Amino acid sequence: SAAELTAEYLETGTLEGLPNGHFIDGAFSRPVHNRSMESLDPGSAKAFASFTAGTEADVDDAVSSARKAFDTSWRDVLPVERARILLRASQLILENIDRLAIVECLDSGKPLNEAMGDVRGAARTFEYYAGACDKLQGDSFPLGPDYLGYSIHEPVGVTAHIIPWNFPISTAARGFAPALAAGCAVVAKPAEQTPFTALMLAEVLSQAGLPHGLCNVLTGTGQEVGAPLTRHTGVDHITFTGSVLTGSTVMKTAADDITRVVLELGGKSPVVVMKDCDKDKTVAGVLGAIYEHAGQICSAGSRLIIDKAIHDEFLEKLVAKTKALSLGHGLRDPNVGPVNSAQHLDKINGFLDRAKARGLNIVAGGNVTVDPETGAGWFFEPTIVDGVDQADELAQEEVFGPVLTVQVADDADHAVALANDCQYGLVAGIFTRDFSAAHQMARQIDAGQIYINEYFAGGVEVPFGGNKKSGFGREKGIEGLKSYCKTKSVAAKI
């Protein structure tokens, strides 16, 4: 149970039975060069496990295993058989939820209940795409009495998945499930900060009956494993989730071989709050939007754009609630956990140091801190900065931490203008009771998804992806499934 695993970790500083090696061709395998890296627990800043640091030779192994499995065993398997395997995987994920969530919590730092939610979400993703395997229908085209025209969706082939550290199991699931449902093979590289749950997911898929070689996971650095994977000529499609900088490099690499890419990149998402909103629900919504996973969410609502008529009253409530949030090690399930690494903590703190030097109005938090119980870990106080100028770096750059900026808007048009004046376009939140105004703003804001009156509303059913520098292509939903398909159209004279 979660309690037993937590006790084991607190007593020994590690967990028994963590994956060891890459997962290639249906088994944990020894790497070609036997090197390892340490995995650090952000809540304590201590190493709790080690994992394999792969090389290009391991990438070659995994891609050829995936290619063989794709060519010989998967693309022609009955869709309903694929569905049954994915459904069993969904059930096995839930059977292993305690272990998966605790490992996710230790690797990423996120509070245990958030990690549990991510694991449940991963199971739901497999369930959803299991249901879609045998509904991937093509079209027929009206060419006239002497012709037959139709289209079919074929799997793209071997798919590479590069995964960031903030949502390891969720990102793996939202890539693996539709790729496998479409009939593709998978080679994935989780982030070096959070290697374990993607490996565990590959093992679960194997236990669910997935033929060997269809889901391979390699651990190691972006340079030594990620880059060789994205330039490998045996890869037909890349789903990259991470920073704009690396996404741009991946896209350039993919261009050399005309490899398909889906890019899920960063964000600086606005949360527009109008004066007629339900104040208490909106305060709760704004808090969740920025402080879940300590703000380390691509779609975090990090820019509050508030109707000037309610600025003072709303901010007072928001600041009081923010100051009351508990901080602590993820396993103790605080309101806010640590940030992922010492280096990332420095980056967040750099933004606040510069904001202080510019004399910005920090109305909550603003400092590096530690777990109040142990005095350890990498923590940043939940922070609100009021009166931020639109051109300020704090309103324009992704901080990827628990830092909310506040700007006032004169009216809905002004709010939309502020929301759109940004290089990113991942998501936007709108809080208002005015149905028409909400949907007008939803139309006008340039973002891949809009949440109205509940931030992060919707699940795997809803396509997700970015506009502008937040990337392109969509995951989740049936559109996410079609990302892993090639349309073939057939026109015949009969």
Ligand code: NAD
């Ligand atoms: P990152 O770009 O540094 O790393 C992401 C992944 O890319 C890691 O697995 C890393 O090892 C790998 N990588 C690094 N260099 C590579 C290279 N040259 N070739 C191939 N792979 C390489 O990003 P990060 O800091 O780990 O993640 C945070 C970023 O991810 C934020 O900007 C966040 O907004 C974004 N993100 C976006 C989404 C989304 O769905 N849009 C979801 C989560 C995170």
